[in-house]
Amino acid sequence: MGTTRIERSGKGRAIAKTGVVTAAGAMSGTSLDGVDVAVLQTDGHSIAGFGRSDYRSYTAQDRKVIADAFGQWSGDAVEAAAQIVEAAHLEILSDFTDVDLIGFHGQTLAHAPRLQGTLQVGNGAMLADQLGVPVVWDFRSADVEMGGEGAPLAPFFHHACARYIKADGPVVFLNLGGVGNLTWVDPAIEEPHQSGALLAFDTGPANAPLNDLMQERLGLAYDKDGAVARGGTVEMGALELFLAEPYFARMPPKSLDRNDFDEMVALVRELSDADAAATLTAMCAAGVAEAMQHCPSPPSRVLVTGGGRRNPVLMQMLEVSLDCPVVPVEEVGLDGDMLEAQAFAYLAVRVARGLPTSCSGTTGVRAVVGGGTVSVPVDLDQT
Known part of the structure; x- marks a missing residue:
């Protein structure tokens, strides 16, 4: 298993090795809406309870600066994005210093695991020192x-969620953020890294291309309630070209960068606003339908999290395309806005305790991995 890196600046502050602890997770996704923070009580295995949550939106200028750095690995644009990400997280996390530790995902700017690696900007050590709370970060390297x-990383938490809701058979968690990802879970298997417990992978683009289209053409952050797409017609030729992409023929696990399907926008460039929105929405749903064919067994239902669950046009397309009920995770008592932030709170505890966070069924990694860096701040009471 991968080795957890521990960095200390000063004498530090211990993290309890056993029992339930309170962790805050912070997540900033590729849809660039802002920073989610959520508190979770867990021992790193099961969920003991959920705590408070908060959200800090990015400004239009924040989004532009971060978006300008997408696909880059270094340089001034990356540094500028990192400064915004750190400032936003420091602002919102300053209200969460009553927790035992913080899981900080950072902002993904580039993801090419087969070539250059993966890049999430944001310095967890700096946050630990500023906040006075241990910070777990660099989860993917x-x-x-x-x-x-290196993705997706939420599946181990999805496994805990399936057991928390007492699912009586396999279920699928479908996260529709900037990129879509799917986790098939068999909750009858006790540990997430055990054979057959999980299969997880990216389904294809989700909200990112549609959000980009809305911003470019209409100055809108997203297609609220699917209002633009609802008035359009899907261009079937463009949809067929999209599904011919080699990505869909690859066996999972597999992952995507936010900009891997930039050509989607080119396919709809000549369409009206409504037809382009309808076509991009249909592409998201079609990618999910293709992905479902890889599930080891049919799930009893698909539980949708992320911003896409609020788009009724997309949800209707999924319901038509899939052979099982498709419902928001709220129907089973979970919070679809905060599930990813909660996931990084859960993973932070696992990293701090030397537990695995990914396995061959979730990322295709060669061996079970528990990766991450734990940065422990100076304990001012001991200096």
């Missing part, structure tokens, strides 16, 4: 270093 895709 160890997985990539050991041959994994």
Whole structure:
């Protein structure tokens, strides 16, 4: 298993090795809406309870600066994006210093695990020192270093959620953020890294291309309630070209960068606003339908999280395309806005306790991995 890196600046502050602890997770996704923070009580295995949550939106200028750095690995644009990400997280996390530790995902700018690796900007050590709370970060690097895709990382938490809601058979968690990802879970298997417990991979683009289209053409952050797409017609030729992409023929696990399907926008460039929105929405749903064919067994239902669950046009397309009920995770008592932030709170506890966070069924990594860096701040009471 990968080795957890521990950095200390000063004498530090211990993290309990056993029992339930309170962790805050912070997530900034590729849809660039803002920073989610959520509190979770867990021992790193099961969910003991959920705590408060908060959200800090990015400004239009924030989004532009971060978007300008997408696909880049270094340079001034990356540094500028990192400064915005750190400032936003420091602002919102300053209200969460009553927790035992913080899981900080950072902002993904580039993801090419088979070529250059994966890049999430944001300095967790700086946050630990500023906040006075241990921060767990750099969750993906160890997985990539050991041959994994580095994504998705929420599946181990999805496994805990399936057991928390007492699912009586396999279920699918479908996260529709900037990129879509799917986790098939068999909750009858006790540990997430055990054979047959999980299969997870990216389904294809989700909200990112549609959000970009809305911003470019209409100055809107997203297609609220699917209002623009509802008035359009899907261009079937463009949809067929999209599904001919080699990505869909690859066996999972597999992952995507936000900009891997930039040509989607080119396919709809000549269409009206409504037809382009309808076609991009249909592409998201079609990618999910293709992905479902890889599930080891049919799930009893698909539980949708992320911003896409609020788009009724997309949800209707999924319901038509899939052979099982498709419902928001709220129907089973979970919070679809905060599930990813909660996931990084859960993973932070696992990293701090030396537990695995990914395996061959989730990222294709060669061996079970528990990767991440734990940065422990100076304990001002001991200096």
